[in-house]
Amino acid sequence: MDTWTFGWTLALIGMGGTMLVLWLISVMILLIRKIFPYQAEPSAAKKG
Amino acid sequence: MESALVSGLQGLFAGVLNITIWQIVMIAIALVLLYLGIKKGYEPLLLVPIGFGAILVNIPLADMMGKEGFLRFFYDAGVLTEVFPLLIFIGIGAMTDFQPLLQNPKIILLGAAGQFGIFLTLLLALALGFDKLDAVAVAVIGACDGPTAIYVSSKFAPHMLGAVSVAAYSYMSLVPLIQPPIMRALTTEKERQIVMGAAKLEPISKTTKIVFPIAVTIFASILAPKGAPLIGTVMLGNLLRESGVVERLKSASENEIANIVTLLLGLCIGATMEADKFLKAQTLLILGLGFIAISLDTVVGLLFGKLMCFMTGGKVNPLIGAAGISAFPMAARVVQAEGQKYNKKSYLLMHAMSANAGGQIGSVIAAAVMLSVLQGMGIVPG
Numbered sequence A: 001m002d003t004w005t006f007g008w009t010l011a012l013i014g015m016g017g018t019m020l021v022l023w024l025i026s027v028m029i030l031l032i033r034k035i036f037p038y039q040a041e042p043s044a045a046k047k048g
Numbered sequence B: 001m002e003s004a005l006v007s008g009l010q011g012l013f014a015g016v017l018n019i020t021i022w023q024i025v026m027i028a029i030a031l032v033l034l035y036l037g038i039k040k041g042y043e044p045l046l047l048v049p050i051g052f053g054a055i056l057v058n059i060p061l062a063d064m065m066g067k068e069g070f071l072r073f074f075y076d077a078g079v080l081t082e083v084f085p086l087l088i089f090i091g092i093g094a095m096t097d098f099q100p101l102l103q104n105p106k107i108i109l110l111g112a113a114g115q116f117g118i119f120l121t122l123l124l125a126l127a128l129g130f131d132k133l134d135a136v137a138v139a140v141i142g143a144c145d146g147p148t149a150i151y152v153s154s155k156f157a158p159h160m161l162g163a164v165s166v167a168a169y170s171y172m173s174l175v176p177l178i179q180p181p182i183m184r185a186l187t188t189e190k191e192r193q194i195v196m197g198a199a200k201l202e203p204i205s206k207t208t209k210i211v212f213p214i215a216v217t218i219f220a221s222i223l224a225p226k227g228a229p230l231i232g233t234v235m236l237g238n239l240l241r242e243s244g245v246v247e248r249l250k251s252a253s254e255n256e257i258a259n260i261v262t263l264l265l266g267l268c269i270g271a272t273m274e275a276d277k278f279l280k281a282q283t284l285l286i287l288g289l290g291f292i293a294i295s296l297d298t299v300v301g302l303l304f305g306k307l308m309c310f311m312t313g314g315k316v317n318p319l320i321g322a323a324g325i326s327a328f329p330m331a332a333r334v335v336q337a338e339g340q341k342y343n344k345k346s347y348l349l350m351h352a353m354s355a356n357a358g359g360q361i362g363s364v365i366a367a368a369v370m371l372s373v374l375q376g377m378g379i380v381p382g
Helices: A003-035 A042-047 B002-012 B014-018 B021-038 B044-057 B070-079 B083-095 B099-103 B105-113 B116-127 B132-143 B146-156 B158-173 B175-186 B206-223 B225-243 B247-271 B281-311 B318-323 B330-342 B349-376
Strands: none
Touching: A003 B099, A003 B105, A003 B116, A003 B132, A003 B206, A003 B349, B002 B014, B021 B044, B044 B070, B044 B158, B044 B247, B070 B083, B070 B247, B083 B146, B083 B225, B083 B247, B099 B105, B099 B206, B099 B349, B105 B281, B105 B318, B105 B349, B116 B132, B116 B281, B116 B349, B132 B146, B132 B158, B132 B281, B132 B349, B146 B158, B146 B225, B146 B349, B158 B175, B158 B247, B158 B281, B175 B281, B175 B318, B175 B330, B206 B225, B206 B349, B225 B247, B225 B349, B281 B318, B318 B330, B318 B349, B330 B349
């Protein structure tokens, strides 16, 4: 593989791949938050 | 008797007689590193052992990196095996609070944009004639993350480890000087004055904090298996922190282990700075490209911030884009300080911290993606 094919392939897939993986992680965070929502501590809830 | 005396004296002064001008130059460079670390406070935890290691390895006839040299032992055991940077990653994971990111996950995209400097610098390095894997090692300085740079360069270009590590840590400590001029050049005064609403800081459940490192490890490692050691160690450290049941392990990871490994890693990096290997025109190129890499990270981060500003109708201050790098929490503090200069009512810190935490994950993911693509292209063995 010549140098420029290597460079452009790695740069384009690298940038796109990084963006895609991080976007998927952000979606995953939203899902985890939905599945495990914050609930106030029982003692705090009672006080309120 | 006379000849015995001469031989004895020659033995005593052998070091003086054998020192080269280049070793003296390297010792001077090592002293500069020590000065920057001790007097100026630039990444002293790394620059002090690096500087000292560089002195030791340039002492004539001491043979510290020889077959049975004391530094060679640690270098072979910890750097060539890539164990040292990975142990540091466990400590980083244990020290990092990902809560700002969990509260504001969309900001993680700034952490992706903040890594683009890596890939753009790769093209520059190739244009300047670096070999493919050498170019990868230089480009990864743009991860703005010392252990990632060390991990990748020790894997692909161990002969450049010294220059790459010194560049990575030096520029990381210079983020407060490098970023502000770029911020001012790429944003308008009006943009810099944007007040971002108080982040919707929904509280995050403890279960979410525990599930996050496990889920990221499984998910990201399956997508980029070659990066599993990087992702896995950061997330292991974070799990130790968030689980709340292994306080001793968490404490050891962020203190004893991280401290011992930092010391040995620094010494080993210094040990790669032998005069004949370090004093080359290529080292200057590496230092120059490292600077460009970190500047490009900032440029792309800011441009992405401007895009977010446009898409949200001016609700996002583009300055937070500059925090999408891995220098945590320094980059976030720089953004906060810069925002305050133009609008005293502007508090960007929490938003910038989210971007900065995204940059920390982003640097590891970028390296993982890079390693997996290299494997896919057949450049490195599977």
